[in-house]
Amino acid sequence: MSEPILTVANMNKKFGSTVALNDVSLTVYPGEIRGLIGENGSGKSTVTSIVAGMQECDSGAMTFQGQSWKPLSMIDALHKGIGMIVQESGTIPGITVAENIFLAESEKYKNKFGLINRKKMNADATRVMKNIGVNDVTGEMLMQKLDFQTRKLVEIAKVVMKEPQILVIDETSTALSHDGREILYDIMNRFRKENKSVIFISHDLDEIMEVCDTLTVLRDGKIIRTFEKAEFEAGAIRASMIGRELQGDYYRSDFQASSQPEVALDVRNLVYEDRLKGISFQVHKGEIVGIGGLAHCGMHSLGKVCFGALKPEEGSVTVEDGTIIDSPAIAMKKRVGYVSKDRDVESLCLNASIEDNISIAGMSEFAINNFLILKNREKKYVNHQIEELSIKCAGRDQSVSQLSGGNKQKVVFGKWIGCGSEILILDCPTRGVDIGVKQAMYQLMVRLKNEGKSILMISEELPELIGMSDRILIMKNGEVSAEFERSETLSDAQIIEYMI
Structure with a gap:
């Protein structure tokens, strides 16, 4: 050797x-x-x-x-x-792609007058991206x-x-x-x-x-x-x-799609730039609808539009009482929660405490008239989520930035579950978490489903989609290319041909 x-x-x-x-x-x-x-x-x-x-x-x-x-x-x-x-x-x-790539090396692009030759820097950055197999990203982006x-x-x-x-x-x-x-x-x-x-x-x-x-x-x-x-x-x-065998089921143990007849989320003819091209579907109460596809298929934009964080050029997203979701404020009022793929940027305030991150969405649960915060009620509210989700921490005052990836994700879940969200939009919900935490999250999703909650789960993991969803919608180039019902015989190979 x-x-x-x-x-x-x-x-x-x-x-x-x-x-x-x-x-x-x-x-x-x-x-x-x-x-x-x-x-x-x-x-x-x-x-x-x-x-x-x-x-x-x-x-x-x-x-x-x-x-x-x-x-x-x-x-x-x-x-x-x-x-x-x-x-x-x-x-x-x-800043640009080129400025990121050559952040500490801009001196070599300066001419005798001290000006940066951006044309050469951009061209070199474009070449660097092509060298790893990325042909659609240029230095000036x-x-x-x-x-x-x-x-x-x-x-x-x-x-x-x-x-x-x-x-x-x-x-x-x-x-x-x-x-x-x-x-x-x-x-x-x-x-x-x-x-x-x-x-x-x-x-x-x-x-x-x-x-x-x-x-x-x-x-x-x-x-x-x-x-x-x-x-x-x-x-x-x-x-x-x-240090032990995993106890209980990992994914769902049932292979029968099940939901209630009531429609919780109605998505109609969504158009957004070139990422969504007339997307329509419904999510019923007690149903987990999985959305899958390759990068740039539009599924991550779909999650943001359904939460009101992006405004579609055409189409609408409505909840059971007919309210149109066109902003995060309306979504939260109608008990719609959103877990972003980009957890540390869009779902958490890293420099804030666990308490602040969990309680920010739950004012209606512990504050009088959404204004007067009663600290004892807030403390009880946050401690309940920490205990329910087994968040490993030194206490509710600990900064979220000090937590592991799995415990950060539990804090995000706690924020939306604590305030009683009836609809959860989960974008890559188990990204960066270990097997034990994944199992706990899957069991939590099954519990929420059985309570009649509705889940729209966007995932890049085919085993996760197959293992957890009642229905799977596969997206390609901004459109739904296939739909699959829950089945014990459904495999990656059957799905992937509709992605590529």
Whole structure:
């Protein structure tokens, strides 16, 4: 066997009284795609962020290519050979694609008068995007005009163009739909062929078993086991992750579509730019309607229009009493909740507390005349959601920014469930959460369905759509290309041909 490219020895890290890493040792070899998996808070992102220069460990040692490794920052690490793509957004809005890609390198584009040659910078950025397989993004495009997936692809291109010897990918695939993931997998395979290494963090067990050569499981800041490819078995990996077998059903156990006759949400002839081209459907009480498709098919815009956050050029969205949903304020008044795919930007105020994030939508539940806030009632309201959803936190006053991805998502759910939402629009509801939290969210969705609540679930995960939906609508180029009823025999292969 070749010499390792990276070793991590006896690494420890605490955040206050919380032990994030406990004597972690790890070895990565050239030409290897090493998977890291574990529940939220297991230590995956902590160890990789230390390797990539984002933060320092409390104790332990690292070597990279045979030399002691102590990067001063992520930029320092990238220049020396280890680049990391972070879970949440790593790009800057308000500037162009080219300015994001060459943010720290604008000097090389200045002429003798100190003016930046933007034409050359834009052309180089366009070439960088094409080099990773993205042909429809140019350097002069503004970042805020791009969707969440495309912004993530810009971030990937920015790191890959530096040709690091190790590429760290932290939950990036959850931001990408089918075609975006194929681009990412091509990059990973290219690194393997070039005898470079990839450290790949994902909560998607099927994905990680497919693309990785080895798989290391972390739990409570410790390495539990490393699986070789020949040892990959879903049940054994899950048990290592959570320390027990998963109890109860993962997806729904019934295979009969069921709902009440009353229509909760009526979507008629929605037209929005080139993303929605006459979309019509209904969601009944007690029904989970799944929406699937590739990136740019229009499904994420559909969720925003249904919540009133985007105004359609034609068509309407109405609820049971005939009210037209044309703004988030009207949606909330009519008990419609919305969980955004871009959780940290659109669903949460990261610098605010758990209490503030949960209570903001529930004033009618604990305030007198929606004005006079009674702190004891607010405290009781928030504590109930924390307990109901098993949100792991130091207390309701803790900043949301300090929570793991799964617990952040639980806070978003708590915000909408606490205020009694009758209709929930869930855009990628389990993005970036671990297997245990996913199961809990699926069980919550079944409970809400059985209570007569209506769910519009937009998802890029076909197993999730098949496992949870009463009906699935597949979108392609802004239109509904197929509809599937819930069935025990429904498979990915039957659906995917209507997506591509």
